[in-house]
Amino acid sequence: MKKRLLAGVLASLMVLGMLTGCNGDKTGTSDGVENVSGSDTNLGNENQDTGKIALTVWAEEAQHDTVQKMIDSFIEAYSGEAEFEITLQAASDADTRNLLLADVQNAADVFSFPDDQLNTMVAAGALAPVPNADEIREQTVTEAVNAATINGILYAYPMTADNGYFLYYNKKYFKENDVKTLDSILSICEEKDKKFSMELNSGWYLYAFFGNTGMGMGLNDDGITNYCDWNSTEGDITGVDVTKALINTISSPGFVSQPDGSWTAQAQKDEVIAAVSGVWNAMAVRNAWGDDYGACKLPTYTCDGKQIQMASFTGYKMIGVNYYSKNKEWAYKLAQWITNEQNQTLRFVEQNQGPANKVAAASDEVSKVPAITAVIEQSQYGTLQRVGNNFWTPCTEFVDTLIGGEYDTSRLQDMLDKMVKGITE
Numbered sequence: 050m051k052k053r054l055l056a057g058v059l060a061s062l063m064v065l066g067m068l069t070g071c072n073g074d075k076t077g078t079s080d081g082v083e084n085v086s087g088s089d090t091n092l093g094n095e096n097q098d099t100g101k102i103a104l105t106v107w108a109e110e111a112q113h114d115t116v117q118k119m120i121d122s123f124i125e126a127y128s129g130e131a132e133f134e135i136t137l138q139a140a141s142d143a144d145t146r147n148l149l150l151a152d153v154q155n156a157a158d159v160f161s162f163p164d165d166q167l168n169t170m171v172a173a174g175a176l177a178p179v180p181n182a183d184e185i186r187e188q189t190v191t192e193a194v195n196a197a198t199i200n201g202i203l204y205a206y207p208m209t210a211d212n213g214y215f216l217y218y219n220k221k222y223f224k225e226n227d228v229k230t231l232d233s234i235l236s237i238c239e240e241k242d243k244k245f246s247m248e249l250n251s252g253w254y255l256y257a258f259f260g261n262t263g264m265g266m267g268l269n270d271d272g273i274t275n276y277c278d279w280n281s282t283e284g285d286i287t288g289v290d291v292t293k294a295l296i297n298t299i300s301s302p303g304f305v306s307q308p309d310g311s312w313t314a315q316a317q318k319d320e321v322i323a324a325v326s327g328v329w330n331a332m333a334v335r336n337a338w339g340d341d342y343g344a345c346k347l348p349t350y351t352c353d354g355k356q357i358q359m360a361s362f363t364g365y366k367m368i369g370v371n372y373y374s375k376n377k378e379w380a381y382k383l384a385q386w387i388t389n390e391q392n393q394t395l396r397f398v399e400q401n402q403g404p405a406n407k408v409a410a411a412s413d414e415v416s417k418v419p420a421i422t423a424v425i426e427q428s429q430y431g432t433l434q435r436v437g438n439n440f441w442t443p444c445t446e447f448v449d450t451l452i453g454g455e456y457d458t459s460r461l462q463d464m465l466d467k468m469v470k471g472i473t474e
Contacts (some may be wrong), residue, residue: 101134102379106387107148107160110139115399116387123386131379142366149175149371158374159384162205163212164196164365165434168272171199177370177377179203181385188390193405196365196433205367206388209396210410211328211403212364213431214254215423216348219322220341228343231298231350231359234323238303246305246312246324249295250452252444253362253434254309254325257347258295260360261430262286266472268435275437277472280465288465290353292451298350299452306452313337331401331420344419346427363431365405397421443471 108116117137124133138157140148146166149156153175162170170176179185182203186194193207218228222241227233238245248254259266263284266277280288298304305312305321313333315321325347335342347359368388374380386392393404394412403421404410415421447468450456456464 101132102376103134103136104159104374104376104380104383105136105138105157106383107138107140107145107157109142109161112161112396112400113137113139115396118395119387119392120383122392123383126386127382133379135383145369146170153371154373156371156373158371158376158380159387160369160371161208161366162369164367165436167197167199167204167367168268168435170369171204172272175372176204177372177374177381179206179370180381185385188407189405190407190410192363192428193365193367197367205369206384207365207367207405208388208393209366209402210405210428211421211424212366213361213424213427214257214325214327214347215361215420215427216345217316217324217326217330217334217420218343218345219316219338220343221338222322223343225345228323228345229348230356231348234348235298235301235303238322239301241322243303243322244305244312244315244320245301245303246307246315246321248309248325249299249306250445250448251309252436252441255444255448256362257325257359258291258350258352258357260432261358262291262352264288264291266436266440267432268437273437274474275440275472277440277469279472280462280469282462286352286355286357288469289461292461292465294350294352294357295448295451296458306448328401328403328420328424331418334420342419344423346423346430358430361427361431362434363428364434366402367405439474440472443468446471 106116106120120135120137124135127133140157140160142161142163145160145162146169149160149170150173153173167176185203185206189207190210193210194203197203197205197207216228218234222237222243223234227237234245237243256266259279263286264278264281266275266279268274269276279291282288299306309326309330312321312324312326313330316324316334316337331344334344347361349356349358351357368384370377370380370384388406390406390409393406393409396402397404397409397415401418401420403424404415409415410425447464450464
């Protein structure tokens with residue numbers, strides 16, 4: 050699923066000083082993490098009682114059946130070289146960074162996480178760089194490699210290449226040409242008394258309107274603060290131009306802004322017939338629309354009389370190895386095993402997640418899944434999500450004001466200036 054830069058990045062960076070010593074202070078664990086604790090867990094050590102190599106793996110609970118199969122095949126493949134005691138624990142990918150930095154020396158040896166957590170983990174010295182980086186680069190799609198790389202060093206094993214968003218549409222109502230422009234989509238929704246859904250008051254999705262306009266936004270070199278000129282008054286497209294396009298979208302009877310988790314139930318009821326979302330909803334959409342399930346890149350939208358291709362944040366998930374693992378060499382082997390071609394294919398088959406491995410991603414089976422092909426198609430219009438924590442709230446407040454209609458159209462520039470000030474402070 051989509052992963053935002055979590056609150057607490059400053060606190061996480063403060064851990065850096067503690068991590069450089071021999072004893073990292075324990076600051077507790079994050080909410081949403083199950084069965085993961087600190088000092089009572091003997092992680093990454095050779096078990097003194099059994100003589101087995103002990104490793105701990107963190108993974109999303111919903112992924113456990115699949116990941117356990119990977120662990121079992123790893124144990125079988127290396128059975129002649131060592132005996133293993135590999136423990137699989139449930140942890141949300143969204144919490145991996147905070148959990149890891151809270152007690153890095155007692156954290157898991159191997160763990161999954163989204164690419165937007167990489168910078169902080171590397172700054173804290175918590176990730177062990179990939180030793181066979183050239184081999185992994187050769188096997189992996191370029192964008193996923195870039196997402197796992199800082200200053201030319203590969204810090205994790207790419208696992209998935211599908212954490213972006215695109216357009217879902219019901220082919221019962223739309224032909225291929227109909228979904229090329231937002232104007233056409235909204236027109237059909239209005240005509241049929243249906244809805245096009247998008248979580249517009251999320252900065253993650255708001256980027257779709259600003260991203261390909263020539264205005265910029267991203268993370269400064271300090272890794273904490275943002276730069277943003279979405280309030281620009283110069284250039285072919287200005288901030289006010291985009292704001293007017295947002296207002297036109299919001300004012301359409303065929304549009305609804307709502308949380309990303311809400312629209313699939315409405316799709317089941319034939320109320321929502323198009324939506325901007327990601328692969329995490331693919332199975333729900335398939336169940337709702339059956340053979341009418343369609344997916345493609347995002348449409349263009351009208352801005353100051355021009356058609357602008359909607360942008361997207363792209364995202365990737367990867368497997369990291371704890372720098373403090375007591376069995377680092379075996380942790381490397383396990384991380385590479387979990388992300389090899391065979392297991393990325395298994396993850397696709399069982400979890401419908403798009404592979405980062407070149408061979409697995411090019412398979413006929415992957416090409417037949419509309420959501421996967423759509424996120425790949427949209428990626429050419431996307432950019433890696435690299436934002437500081439101050440990005441989110443100003444975006445939400447800005448769009449909520451537009452949705453509420455409590456603004457003066459002559460003061461749109463003031464609203465943009467306020468949003469940008471909040472993003473960049």
